[in-house]
Amino acid sequence: MPDVSDEQRQRVKQEAxxxxxxxxxxxxxxxxxxxxxxxxxxxxxIVLGIGSGLFWLCANYRQSIANDPPRDDFDEVWITSASVDEGSLPGGEPRERTIYRFHAQQLLVCDGLYALLRSLERYDGAKAAGATEAVAAQVDAVQRNATSIADQQDALIALVPEVNQAWVSLRDELGLDLSTASLGEIQQFYRDTVGELPPPSAALEALGASVRGAASDVLEPFSTGLAHPVLDATELPAEPSDLIGQDYVDGLNELSSALRGLVVDI
Structure with a gap:
């Protein structure tokens, strides 16, 4: 019968x-x-700025997977079903829409991570209570949510080259020099563009409206103890060669591999 693999679960936590x-x-x-x-x-x-907030959101959902306590509401089952409504994506200029499409895909990943977190917590709660039927239901939810995240991450990876190309085009066309930025200005720009999470900014809410069927609070990150990469920073990062590097793609692939093996037959 299928069950959650303890070994693979540890691997998922490490990769997350x-x-x-x-x-x-x-x-x-x-x-x-x-x-x-x-x-x-x-x-x-704005489209680049809210991306910063979304990566922070994803970071907290991933970190939450590593900190999952049991729950006693294991009679409830949640399987992610979020999808992107292309017609509702913000932005008019092609490069804008390319980046917004990537952001919307990130929200699908976030919703999947949220659903997986709840499924794992409820699985633990059902196991502790000896609720056999609930355990089976949560194992199924874990497997479906884990597979969904892996599939959505595959789709996210497929969009990375387009996002990097859009950034290079914008940087060269607008003559952008990231070395001219100051930490204080960038932190204020983040607050103005992303918001406090919660509440999200109007721009982030507009992006959220393009995703159907996600959790109503998907834009509210958990408190995981992670240092904020912008608001807690003491200096600005070095300019990357690519906006989204190969190390990120490799990280997603490793996490997806772990997720696809999370449930095994025992």
Whole structure:
């Protein structure tokens, strides 16, 4: 019968923690890119800036997977079913929409991580209570949510080259120099563009409206103890060669591999 593998669960936690750190690194780079771009093209500054908030959101969902306590509401089952409504994506300019599409895909991953977290917590609660039927239901939810996250991460990876290309095009066209940014300006830009989470900014809410069927509080990160890559920073990051690097893609692939093996037949 299928069950959650303890060994694979530890691997998922380890890979989720590693990927959360990569999320934070990209969050820091994105807000600098957005802050500098905002002086020349506010719309492009906003789309890059809210990306910083979304990577921070993802980092906290991933970190939460590593800190999951049992729950006693194991009679409830949640399987992620969020999807992107392409017609509702913000942005008019093609490069804007490319980056917004990536952000919307990130929200699908976040919703899946949220659902997986709840499924694992309820699985633990059902096991502790000896509720056999609830255990089986939560194992099924864990497997379906884990597979969904892996599939959504595959789709996210497929969009990375387009996002990097859009950034290079914007940087060169607008003559952006990230070395001109100051930490104080970038931190204020983040507050103005992303919001406090909660509440999210109007721009982030507009993006959230393009995702159907997600949890109503998906834009509210958990408190995980992670240092904020922007608001807690003491210096700005070095300019990356790519906005989203290969190390991030590799991290997602490792996490997806672990997720796909989370439930096994025993």
């Amino acid at each position: 923690t590693r990927t959360a750190l990569l999320d934070n690194n990209i969050s820091a780079a994105l807000v600098v890119a957005g802050g500098v771009a905002s002086f020349v093209s506010p719309a492009h500054g």
